[in-house]
Amino acid sequence: MTAVWKHELKNYFHSLTAYVFGAFLLAFTGIGAMLYNIQAAVSNFEYVLSFCSLVFVVIVPVLTMRAIAEERRQKTDQLLYSLPITTLQVILGKYLALLAVYLIPLCVISLYPLVFAQYGEVCLRTAYGSILAFFILGAALIAVGVFISSLTDNQGMAAGIGVAVILLNYYSVSLSEYASATAAGSAVALAVLALLLGLVIRCLTRNGNVAYWVSFLLILAITALYVVDSSAFEGLLPDIMAKLSLFERFNTFVNGVFDMTAIVFYLTVIVFFLFLSVQSLEKRRYN
Amino acid sequence: MITVEHLTKCYGDFMAVEDLSFSIEEGHVYGFLGPNGAGKSTTMNIMTGCLSATAGHVRIDGHDIFEEPGKAKRLIGYLPEQPPLYMNETPEEYLRFVGEAKGLRGRELAEQIASVIEQTRIADVKHRSIAALSKGYRQRLGIAQALLGNPRVIILDEPTVGLDPLQIIEIRDLIKQLGQSHTVVFSSHILSEVQAICDQILIIARGKLVAFGEPAELERQLLSPSEITLTAEGTAQEVRDLAAGVPHVTDVAVTAEEPSLATARVHTDAEDIRDTSRALFFAFAGAGKAIVEMSLKRANLEDIFLELTEAPPGGGGPGGRL
Incomplete structure (x- = not known):
């Protein structure tokens, strides 16, 4: 794992990626700090982070797009398969290298509240609580990016899908207000999601039967549940959309609450998407 | 290993x-x-x-x-x-x-x-x-x-x-x-x-x-030689008759005829092709006709490769370890 980690880290600093990522993040933090902390003279650094979180939509996909897609394009994934290291080690090595690249600008960002504290009263506890949450939010988005990169051998495609997915996630709470809140609407939307899941399974495993059965059983379950107790579906879809939002949970921290469930949620997202990335790499051995 | x-x-x-x-x-x-x-x-x-x-x-x-x-x-x-x-x-x-x-x-x-x-x-x-x-x-x-x-x-x-x-x-x-x-x-x-x-x-x-x-x-x-080419004294007919009289010879084809010499391709189903070439030698010597040239056709890997890989599906060549 350390071999992959070192190798990846060196690669990010050999190419421009690490610098572009860091520069963007720091530039936006700087602009945010100027607008909120200096011009508006607000002492809360967490508002700056909230402002900055939008920049993840662009910089995370740029950082993660080549993680696995490039290995595939260069056919170096064959080397990784033939080396005496497991796929889990490969994914972890790559992920930790990305985290390291992400941590460097974050260290600089961590100095901001300390600097501002020299000139006035800054609530350091909410500031650093939010920085920690900001780190874990970014880490979760990077895990999503790694998974998206493992789906294709085209970096541009990986970046495009990444931007779309993170942007959708960013606006999912606003969008959820437009989603149908009626029981029937939610049930239909869930059925459509079940079909989409089946389609994804079919694409990933190239096994039609499993996909059909998963879709069929899920839709059957949804229909059965709807017939038995339709009120359970009341407002379910907007609820799910809001719950899945990674950014919305970050706002709790910005408002000064250190929310442990959000941390657990982020960690679960990280583990889940890294697990999917391992499966996606493993799957390549089966077709 | x-x-x-x-x-x-x-x-x-x-x-x-x-x-x-x-x-x-x-x-x-x-x-x-x-x-x-x-x-x-x-x-x-x-x-x-x-x-x-x-x-x-x-x-x-x-x-x-x-x-x-x-x-x-x-x-x-x-x-x-x-x-x-x-x-x-x-x-x-x-x-x-x-x-x-x-x-x-x-x-x-x-x-x-x-x-x-x-x-x-x-x-x-x-x-x-x-x-x-x-x-x-x-x-x-x-x-x-x-x-x-x-x-x-x-x-x-x-x-x-x-x-x-x-x-x-x-x-x-x-x-x-x-x-x-x-x-x-x-x-x-x-x-x-x-x-x-x-x-x-x-x-x-x-x-x-x-x-x-x-x-x-x-x-x-894989391809043990099964063909002998020989040139011997005599007319085409004499060479054909002499060669055909040898045990295991399945087919004789005269390919060229010169004055007093004839060249023939002899096919055999003998297990060791040398048995046939020895028998041919004695048959011609016994008849007082000298064999002036005799060669065994050697197969090379090219032939094996082509034979094995071009065999129609299902027909197949010999499988497994030899």
Whole structure:
């Protein structure tokens, strides 16, 4: 794992990626700090982070797009398969290298509240609580990016899908207000999601039967549940959309609450998407 | 060293490899021969753990490649069909990464890198970007990567494809050299190459093993000569009658006639063709006609290859180990 980690880290600093990522993040933090902390003279650094979180939509996909897609394009994934290291080690090595690249600008960002504290009263506890949450939010988005990169051998495609997915996630709470809140609407939307899941399974495993059965059983379950107790579906879809939002949970921290469930949620997202990335790499051995 | 048992790989309905079984002993150079699309690369990918098998087992020195991949992969060095190189690195950086991934550290790593660089003669380019290297150098770097960690078996997938004649000779010499210290398995669709380097040949066609043995043994056993060409004194009719009178002779065809001499092609079904040639000699000598020229038609690997790989599906040549 350390071999992959070192190798990846060196690669990010050999190419421009690490610098572009860091520069963007720091530039936006700087602009945010100027607008909120200096011009508006607000002492809360967490508002700056909230402002900055939008920049993840662009910089995370740029950082993660080549993680696995490039290995595939260069056919170096064959080397990784033939080396005496497991796929889990490969994914972890790559992920930790990305985290390291992400941590460097974050260290600089961590100095901001300390600097501002020299000139006035800054609530350091909410500031650093939010920085920690900001780190874990970014880490979760990077895990999503790694998974998206493992789906294709085209970096541009990986970046495009990444931007779309993170942007959708960013606006999912606003969008959820437009989603149908009626029981029937939610049930239909869930059925459509079940079909989409089946389609994804079919694409990933190239096994039609499993996909059909998963879709069929899920839709059957949804229909059965709807017939038995339709009120359970009341407002379910907007609820799910809001719950899945990674950014919305970050706002709790910005408002000064250190929310442990959000941390657990982020960690679960990280583990889940890294697990999917391992499966996606493993799957390549089966077709 | 390597045992492959009932290996099968399907892509949907297409059988890329079908019930393949063979074993590879230590200390030989093995050639995997087969036309394009015969299943050579698939087999090698499965043997090295890059691809899963639909059914069957691969064991490297007793370690199953799917169940104990860590132990098994340490024993193999693999160069895939396209050398897996990171284009933005230098050969030295690249070898360092592969060495570390193979578990080498510190001085041992530095020594091994120096040794494989020397073995594959890439010292001149070790600080250049891989993207700027010629195909021959890239191929050698690929081999250098496979040699790191001093594995007992080196598996090379079509290492000479796409190289110019001089580079091909260099790579062949390198493989020969490696054969002295490692077990080498390499694939090729070029017969003369396999014949020149290998002491064991596996021929694969349509995903099946159609022949396995030493080159000379393959020639002897697969297509034992069954045709004798002779030129003897006498008219066409006399030569035909004399030859046809010999036991096991199935067919005689006179191909040329000169004054007082005739040339004929004689087919025989005798187990040892020399029995027939001896009988022919005595028959002609007994009749007072001298045989002035006699030759056995020797089959070469080209014929075997063509016969085995072009046989219609289902008809098949002799299968399994000879």
